[in-house]
Amino acid sequence: MSKPADTQSLGSLERPSPEDAFHAEVLVLAAILAIGVVILGALALLIFVRPSAAAQSAANASKSESADAASVARGKKLFVSYGCYECHGRAAQGGVGPRLGPDPLPLSFIEKYVRHPSGSMPPYTEKTASDQDLTDIYAFLKSLPEPPKEKDVPLLNE
Numbered sequence: 001m002s003k004p005a006d007t008q009s010l011g012s013l014e015r016p017s018p019e020d021a022f023h024a025e026v027l028v029l030a031a032i033l034a035i036g037v038v039i040l041g042a043l044a045l046l047i048f049v050r051p052s053a054a055a056q057s058a059a060n061a062s063k064s065e066s067a068d069a070a071s072v073a074r075g076k077k078l079f080v081s082y083g084c085y086e087c088h089g090r091a092a093q094g095g096v097g098p099r100l101g102p103d104p105l106p107l108s109f110i111e112k113y114v115r116h117p118s119g120s121m122p123p124y125t126e127k128t129a130s131d132q133d134l135t136d137i138y139a140f141l142k143s144l145p146e147p148p149k150e151k152d153v154p155l156l157n158e
């Protein structure tokens, strides 16, 4: 073992040769690049995937909204053609029969009652008014606007 060799190896441990330092720098750069690519990829996913998901759910929402609107429109017509309005009023506000909307009783109750009324209301069998018809009438009743509050009607506050 010669002394110069020892110093040489110690020296190479403490002070990396310029070539080693270059390799280390390349490795660090490569790592930074790799991390950058991953972050960019994640950003791209966020930017391109999220809006399309949002657009999808918006499309679904407007689809079910237009289905609701169609149901309300049908229900409004049926409420007239089945004569419900004659006793319950055109806006279901009540007349001979009680007020039915807004805030109608549950659909299951309406279905039961309309098929087997207990008072002076005539019965409507499934043949006359199908479950779908009653579902549409229910949608119409639910769509009715709330009447104004007493304090919001000037004539009632004079």
Ligand code: HEC
Pocket (backbone or CB within 6 Å): 079, 082, 083, 084, 085, 086, 087, 088, 096, 097, 098, 099, 100, 105, 109, 110, 113, 114, 117, 118, 119, 120, 121, 122, 124, 129, 137
């Ligand atoms: C000839 C008049 C008349 C017609 C037509 C009529 N109803 Fe009625 N309805 C009544 C009366 C009166 C009552 C109160 C209970 C009774 O006497 O049966 C009533 C009660 C109801 C009730 C129960 C409400 C509650 O608060 O208990 C529902 C629901 C209802 N009617 C829905 C309908 C629907 C829907 C139609 C049309 C498919 C309709 N009615 C047509 C007269 C009528």
